[in-house]
Amino acid sequence: MAKEILIINTCKEKLHYYxxxxxxxxxxxxxxxxxxxxxxxxxxxxxIKAEKIIICGTALKDFEYDRDMMAFSWLxxxxxxVLGICAGMQIVCKTFDSNLKDNxxxxxxxxxxxxxxLGIEKGSDVEAYSLHKSGIIKLGGDLEIYGKSKSGIQAIxxxxxxxxxxxxxxxxxxxxxxxxxxxx
Amino acid sequence: xxxxxxxxxxxxxxxxxxxxxxxxxxxxxxxxxLSKNPDSYMFQQIFREDIQKQADAMNLQIIFQETKGIKExxxxxxxxxxxxxxxxxxxxxxxxxxxxxxYQASRIQKICSKLDLWCFNPLWQKDQFELxxxxxxxxxxxxxxxxxxxxxxxKWVGKMIDKEFLKEIKKLNEKxxxxxxxxxxxxxxxxxxxxxxxxxxx
Numbered sequence: 001m002a003k004e005i006l007i008i009n010t011c012k013e014k015l016h017y018y019x020x021x022x023x024x025x026x027x028x029x030x031x032x033x034x035x036x037x038x039x040x041x042x043x044x045x046x047x048i049k050a051e052k053i054i055i056c057g058t059a060l061k062d063f064e065y066d067r068d069m070m071a072f073s074w075l076x077x078x079x080x081x082v083l084g085i086c087a088g089m090q091i092v093c094k095t096f097d098s099n100l101k102d103n104x105x106x107x108x109x110x111x112x113x114x115x116x117x118l119g120i121e122k123g124s125d126v127e128a129y130s131l132h133k134s135g136i137i138k139l140g141g142d143l144e145i146y147g148k149s150k151s152g153i154q155a156i157x158x159x160x161x162x163x164x165x166x167x168x169x170x171x172x173x174x175x176x177x178x179x180x181x182x183x184x
Numbered sequence: 185x186x187x188x189x190x191x192x193x194x195x196x197x198x199x200x201x202x203x204x205x206x207x208x209x210x211x212x213x214x215x216x217x218l219s220k221n222p223d224s225y226m227f228q229q230i231f232r233e234d235i236q237k238q239a240d241a242m243n244l245q246i247i248f249q250e251t252k253g254i255k256e257x258x259x260x261x262x263x264x265x266x267x268x269x270x271x272x273x274x275x276x277x278x279x280x281x282x283x284x285x286x287y288q289a290s291r292i293q294k295i296c297s298k299l300d301l302w303c304f305n306p307l308w309q310k311d312q313f314e315l316x317x318x319x320x321x322x323x324x325x326x327x328x329x330x331x332x333x334x335x336x337x338x339k340w341v342g343k344m345i346d347k348e349f350l351k352e353i354k355k356l357n358e359k360x361x362x363x364x365x366x367x368x369x370x371x372x373x374x375x376x377x378x379x380x381x382x383x384x385x386x
Contacts, residue, residue, distance in 0.1 A: 013185075015207045015279075018306035026311065060293065061302050104297065107290035129286055131293060171309055172286060 005034040005182060006050035008042060010057065010087045012064040021056045023171035024085070024178060028054070031182035039071050047074055052181070057086030057169060060104075060133050069094060081162035083118075083181045086132050089156065089165030096140040096158060103135030103151060111154045111168065117146040118164060119180035128154065128168035135167070185302065186212045188266070188275040190292065191246075192228045193235045195319055195326045195345070196281030196307055198375040201242075202322070203306045204279045205380060213273040214239050214246040215265050221253025226262070226288060228372050229330075241381035245273065263295045270299060277302030283310055312364040316350055322379060330372040335360040340371065 005028055009021045021036060028034045037046060039055075047053075055072075058065065065071075065087055075082065075095045084092040090100060111126045120126060126147075136153040139145065147155030147166075156165045162184070170177040189201040191214040205211055216235045219227040232248060239246040249265035251258045269275050278301055282289040289305055296303035307315065319326060326345040331337065335356045343349060356362040362370050375381075 013302065013304070015204055015209060015304045015306055018203065018310075019304065019308040023309035026309070059302060059304075060297050061300075106293050106297065108286060129290075131290070133297075172284075 003033070003051035004049060005032050006042070006046055006053045007034050007036040008053060008055045008088070009036060009038045010055060010062075010065040010091070011038075011059065012062045013059065016059050016062070020058050024054060024056050027171060027175050027178045028182055031179055039065060040068065042071070042074075047078070050080065052081040052083070053078075054178070054181070055082065055084045055088030055091055057088060057131070060106075060131060062087070065091065066094075075163075078163070079161070081181065081184065082164065083178070084163075084165040085171075086167060086169060089167050090132075090134060092158070092163060092165040093136055093140065093143065093156065096142050098136050098140040098143065099138040100134040101137045102133060104133050105130040105135070105151055108173075109149045109151070109154070109168065111147045111149050113147040113155065115144075115146045117155050117157070118177045118184070120147075120174075120177065126174060128166075128170075128174055129172035130168045132167060185276045186210050186274055187277045187279050187304065188213045188215050188269040188273060189279045190262075190266075190281075191216050191235065191238075192230050192281075193238050193375060194228055194281075194373040195324065195375055196283060197279075198238070198281075198378055198380065199315070199319060199322075199324065200279050200281035200304070200306050202378060202380050204304060209279075211242070211244060211279075212275060213269050214242070214244050215269050215278075216246060216248055217258070217262060217265065218248055218250045219253040219258065220251070221258075223253075226258055226291065227251070227253065234374060238375065238381070243382065247272070259291055259295065262292075263299070266295060266299060266301070270301065275301065277304055279304045279306070281305075281307050283307050283312065283315070313350070313354070316345065316353070316364060319345065320347065320350070324375060325377040326373045326375055328371050329374045332370060335362055336371055344376075345373065
């Protein structure tokens with residue numbers, strides 16, 4: 001079976017596909033074959049077929065995925081690489097016992113990486129584009145912090161598994177994070 | 185969902201509005217900012233009569249807001265115009281046409297968040313050549329109305345975006361790094377006709 005990346009759309013609104021999913025598809029298209037599905041339609045066969053998974057972000061006002069966390073219950077036992085972006089990172093964090101609170105961030109921020117992260121070297125200060133309403137206040141014990149900004153946690157990884165998360169939007173700045181995830 | 189469109193009359197905001205309608209969203213009004221500052225990072229300079237023609241062609245009401253175009257103060261003018269659209273037309277969201285400008289997109293996202301409105305930016309991060317090709321495929325008739333970049337002289341003003349333009353802009357992009365979508369203000373456009381123009385001027 002051909003190896004393909006599954007790109008998961010978390011958007012409630014159809015029109016947000018163009019803003020939060022299509023830019024990711026365009027980065028992945030240059031590296032790998034992919035297929036895209038809305039989170040509510042992902043089934044066991046998709047999870048078997050996928051070589052890796054990217055969970056995309058969504059709009060500031062969109063919390064439908066958050067009320068539907070059961071749809072992501074597969075994530076806890078998933079063994080293949082996953083990259084969660086913004087809402088996707090929040091889904092990863094919630095799945096692995098983290099707590100979130102309101103913390104709106106819109107615009108460019110500086111992220112300091114304390115560990116190597118998908119091609120970004122330890123010690124790097126990176127400019128990133130953030131667009132989110134919630135931040136992490138307590139990180140689950142199986143997750144580790146890889147990057148932080150003044151306002152909080154911006155990049156994480158699950159210990160012992162290749163499950164990553166970034167709170168910012170690498171499709172706007174730092175596309176290499178998505179490219180390196182595809183290549184790893 | 186009832187949507188307003190932050191509208192300059194150029195290709196990006198018009199195409200964003202088109203994508204919203206194509207995806208089943210109801211457009212209820214346009215919001216156009218008449219800036220007195222030709223160098224604004226936020227707004228293209230536009231003319232009331234030109235925008236009115238397009239609004240008539242789309243059968244849409246329009247909210248005009250004047251601004252001196254002073255950095256950051258122009259955002260307050262924008263916020264007031266969007267507030268007015270929310271009150272008068274009960275918009276629940278705003279459609280914008282920012283391709284790559286974090287400056288523009290983040291400021292509008294902040295205003296929408298403050299006013300509890302959905303923000304839709306369907307051209308975000310779109311490949312600029314792909315956008316031009318799509319516009320031609322969707323039969324957008326677009327005129328160049330202003331130029332301001334090395335390699336683009338006055339003879340470009342008045343030209344229509346067609347296959348020949350695409351070839352030329354690709355060459356200029358290679359030679360002078362001219363942004364093919366003109367998002368850095370290299371050139372400005374006016375949509376003369378498109379599938380959204382079904383009204384009296386359509």
